[in-house]
Amino acid sequence: DAKTTQPPSMDCAEGRAANLPCNHSTISGNEYVYWYRQIHSQGPQYIIHGLKNNETNEMASLIITEDRKSSTLILPHATLRDTAVYYCIVRVQHTQRQDSNYQLIWGAGTKLIIKP
Amino acid sequence: DTAVSQTPKYLVTQMGNDKSIKCEQNLGHDTMYWYKQDSKKFLKIMFSYNNKELIINETVPNRFSPKSPDKAHLNLHINSLELGDSAVYFCASSQEDPVAGGSYNEQFFGPGTRLTVL
Numbered sequence: 001d002a003k004t005t006q007p008p009s010m011d012c013a014e015g016r017a018a019n020l021p022c023n024h025s026t027i028s029g030n031e032y033v034y035w036y037r038q039i040h041s042q043g044p045q046y047i048i049h050g051l052k053n054n055e056t057n058e059m060a061s062l063i064i065t066e067d068r069k070s071s072t073l074i075l076p077h078a079t080l081r082d083t084a085v086y087y088c089i090v091r092v093q094h095t096q097r098q099d100s101n102y103q104l105i106w107g108a109g110t111k112l113i114i115k116p
Numbered sequence: 117d118t119a120v121s122q123t124p125k126y127l128v129t130q131m132g133n134d135k136s137i138k139c140e141q142n143l144g145h146d147t148m149y150w151y152k153q154d155s156k157k158f159l160k161i162m163f164s165y166n167n168k169e170l171i172i173n174e175t176v177p178n179r180f181s182p183k184s185p186d187k188a189h190l191n192l193h194i195n196s197l198e199l200g201d202s203a204v205y206f207c208a209s210s211q212e213d214p215v216a217g218g219s220y221n222e223q224f225f226g227p228g229t230r231l232t233v234l
């Protein structure tokens with residue numbers, strides 16, 4: 001089962017900031033939070049990841065609460081092309097090269113619809 | 117240039133047939149993956165290969181056999197196809213963090229192969 005909980009869908013007006021929440025209350029200390037998105041009929045696309053500190057890149061910002069039990073992905077100026085399903089994923093930190101217990105568990109994600 | 121490519125994009129076949137899906141990445145990554153996305157859109161990892169060696173093999177029927185002839189290719193062969201195998205299959209690749217204890221790097225996904233078993 002996925003270790004994250006996200007709202008099934010959200011709307012956002014074009015040009016506004018889209019804030020996508022994610023709960024990961026059972027996250028362990030060495031587990032990272034990753035965000036991917038999947039535009040219709042395409043493969044998933046990496047957005048951003050973080051462990052404890054807030055992160056920002058050219059696509060988005062990731063805000064992680066101090067207790068690390070939740071996070072928010074922020075798309076600062078949403079465009080119509082940002083309409084997609086956004087996945088919040090908890091990934092186990094790599095500790096050895098051949099970690100047979102590693103796996104990436106994807107939830108249902110949030111369907112974000114950007115409206116003109 | 118396409119970073120991760122898959123062929124074919126669509127595959128329609130009859131139950132009981134054997135089929136293969138090919139995947140190639142030109143990113144120089146040493147880890148490749150196969151995922152299955154079902155009708156409910158859940159993505160589940162099936163296999164992961166690092167430098168041509170299997171490192172993850174989730175609970176997948178042994179009718180599914182991945183083959184990695186070299187680091188840039190990870191093909192998926194499926195025997196005796198069943199109706200429940202209908203799904204979109206994604207190939208992905210990543211460059212493992214060479215430093216133990218680091219985070220996994222981003223995975224790059226192919227465009228997917230939509231398999232329909234009739």
